[in-house]
Amino acid sequence: MKKETLFFIFIMIFSVNLFSQSKYISEKEEEKKKNTKPFFSLPGVKEKIDTEDIIQKLLYVKQIPIEQKKLEAEDYKIENSIIKDFSGYLRNLDEKSRKLFDYQSPFREMEGVSPNPDLIEVFATRKAKKQDYNIKINQIARPDSFASDSIPRNKVLPPSEFTVYLGKEKIPVIFKGGTIYQLYETLKEANPGLLDVRIINDTPTTAILVITGKKTGKENKIYFDGKLDVLLEIGMLTKSQEKKFDKPIYFDNVNVLSGSPVITKTAVSLPENTLIEKPLKENINENYFLSLDFDINYFGAEGERKSYFTNENGELVLMEPVQISNVVVSGGSLILDIEEKPKEVISNFIDYIVLHFTNGEKFTLQFQTNGNFKFSLEKFNKNQIEKITIENKNTDREIKVANVRIFSELEERKFTPKNPITKACDAIFELDGVEIKRDKNNIDDVIDGVTLNLKGETTSPIKVSVDYNYKKIEEAILDWIDAYNKTMEYLYILTEPNLDKTPLHERKPEDLKKGIYQAENSFISLKNKLRQIPGNSYKTDYGRELTVLEQIGIYTKRTGTFSAQSDEWTSAKMGLLQIDLEKFRGVLKTRLNGVEQIFANDLDGDLFKDSGVAVNISQSLKTAIGKGSFIEMKIANNERKIREKEKDVEEMNKKLAEYEIELRKKYGKLNQALMESEAKQKWLNNQFKNND
Structure with a gap:
């Protein structure tokens, strides 16, 4: 017992001396411990002993290497977070580089340009070709749309059961009777995908119902069938008043401008080089057509025609005798000692008939075969024919035109819209002089890769263009420069x-990254490669005139001198790129292929880009990012070290726990011995007092 007591006394004295100067416990904590922890007096020692404090200080000594391991692991974690952040910049640069030469390349992006987007919009895909087009919009596609009369809102309408037809689509409607609002709800719910139904309160007490088809085109007319009482009562429909129109065109009043035509009332025959004009004042309405019969009669063999040339022996042929009244003049030698040139032969003229309108428009009818022909005059709706000209410029045929008439084709409808707003019609437009019809205004099947959106009629052709999307190319280049500069700055x-060797966990945020890889060859090598690539020269179609980035306005530093303290010098020192946008845009407009080739070019013709700034940057980044890259290996190595440090900490914490248990056992015995000693001391003191 005495040995154990002496051992613990030694430990306590050693502990008190070792930690007497400790600065790790605050005054408040000290005060708290005095009030909550047990204290014991040691015989011969004035100060009381805090055994818990001694235990904590002994444990603290053991915790120092553990904390060191934790900080080492923390440094590796900080380093990995920096590497991963930097890797994000590299990946962004790789992505921006690839976009300049892979399937996303902006150099193949096209755009449509319209001088008047309110009349026509042009949209182009990568399939489109750079080209200009002249487009004249004679008519945009419209849906059927019509309104009712102004109907009192509280008027009770009779029930009706009918069918609404939109082209070939059928929409059954059952109206149980009620106000115009209830009819509106019924029609609206019938088929919202095909019909647009609206109600307009035109006065405080009345309303107008409007029905519009959601499909445009001549074939998508709206008509009704069934019990139509309610539609007649609200003035949506009325009895049809349309009549068919049929007017023959006679040739009893024509102007012969050249040639010798043969004219009858219903037909005209035109030999070679003949032109006639038929004055006509006829208004054209919807569904009007022109029909006629056309025949071509080719002349016989050329041998049947007589002309004056040299004979087979090269001798001039004498003129034939000519009889004038009762005098015969015999032929003699030709006066001119020259050969007569052959008559010019024309056999490719096909613009035989032209309709002239009062607004200056013309409608040319071409023929190459015989037959009966019918032409739609729909695009000239509400216009007036001023005259018709018929011409034959061919020298090897005569033509015959007969049975010309203008007529209308009306659908036989018992009821028609009373208040039409628009009539269903096709879009009619001319593309470089060729007439085209479509049942919609958004047209994507006329020009490969181009969509036309017709929005209004024009009186003359509008020149629209498909060109390279220079704005997207510029944006892609600027994005690439930004990604490159951020990577180089990082x-x-x-x-x-950087001579600062402060551990990462102790550094300020602004100094965290400085120089941490100043001795890492892989990072230094990557920096040098990326800096060198934009300064290299590259092969283009323009030879020496266009081989380096500086020639298109992209540079690290301008030629010449500048202050070492300037921002330009700081930027150049980092290897950052600058751009002269005005110069870049000028070169891009005039030498787009050359600009593309500086960034990405296919030198061996295998359809894969193998040269250029963007291509070389992407290839150089393979050593830094991706599978097997030095950054991946660096991160993996740090993660391995982190696991090792954390494992060491775990094992050391286990030993620390065991050590604490051992200390508490020993100090528990010491506390017990001290309590017994204190009790005996008190007993002895009491005995001495009693004896006194």
Whole structure:
């Protein structure tokens, strides 16, 4: 017992001396411990002993290497977070580089340009070709749309059961009777995908019902069948008043401008080089057509025609005798000692008939075969024919035109819209002089890769263009420069010389990355490669005139001198790129292929880009990002070290726990011995007092 007591006394004295100067416990904590922890007096020692404090200080000594391991692991974690952040910049640069030469390349992006988007919009895909087009919009496609009369809102309408037809689509409607609002709800719910039904309160007490088809085109007319009482009562429909129109065109009043035509009332025959004009004042309405019979009669063999040339022996042929009244003049030698040139032969003229309108428009009818022909005059709706000209410029045929008439084709409808707003019609437009019809205004099947959106009629052709999308190319280049500069600036910070060896966990945020890889060859090598690539020359179609980035306005530093303290010098020192946008845009407009080839070019013709700034940057980044890259290996190595440090900490914490248990056992015995000693001391003191 005495040995154990002496051992613990030694430990306590040693502990008190070792930690007497400790600065790790605050005054408040000290005060708290005095009030909550047991204290014991040691015989011969004035100060009381805090055994819990001694235990904590002994444990603290053991915790120091554990904390060191934790901080080492923390440094590796900080380093990995920096590497991963930097890797994001590299991946962004790789992505922006690839976009300049892979399937997303902006150099193949096209755009449509319209001088008047209110009349026509042009949209182009990558399939489109750079080209200009002249487009004249004679008519845009419209749906059927019509309104009712103004109907009192509280008027009770009779029930009706009918069918609404939109082209070939059938929409059954059952109206049980009620106000115009209830009819509106019924029609609206019938088929919202095909019909647009609206109600307009035109006065405080009345309303107008409007029905519009959601499909445009001549074939998508709206008509009704069934019990139509309610539609007649609200003035949506009325009895049809339309009549068919049929007017023959006679040739009893024509102007012969050249040639010798043969004219009858219903037909005209035109030999070679003949032109006639038929004055006509006829208004054209919807569904009007022109029909006629057309025949071509080719002349016989050329041998049947007589002309004056040299004979087979090269001798001039004498003129034939000519009889004038009762005098015969015999032929003699030709007066002119020259050969007569052959008559010019024309056999490719086909613009035989032209309709002239009062507004200056013309409608040319071409023929190459015989037959009966019918032409729609729909695009000239509400116009007036001023005259018709018929011409034959061919020298090898005569033509015959007969049975010309203008007529209308009306659908036989018992009821028609009373208040039409628009009539269903096709879009009619001319593309470079060729007439085209479509049942919609959004047209994507006329020009490969181009969509036309017709929005209004024009009186003359509008010149629209499909060109390269220079704005997208510029944006892609600027994005690439931004990604490149951010990467180079990051690399400069990581590799700049820095004598500060402060552990990462103790650094300020602004100094965290400085020089941490200043001695890492892989990072330094990557920086040098990326800096060198934009300064290299590249082969283009323009030879020496266009081989480097500086020639298109992109540079690290301008030629010449500048102050070492200037921002330009700081930027150049980091290897950052600048751009002269005015110069770049000028070169891009005039030498787009050359600009593309500087960034990405296919030198061996295998359809894969193998040269250029963007291509070389992407290839150089393979060593830094992706599978097997030095950054991946660096992260993996740090993660391995982190696991090792954390494992060490775990094992050391287990030993620390065991050590604490052992200390508490020993100090528990010491506490017990001290309590017994204190009790005996008190007993002895009491005995001495009693004896006194």
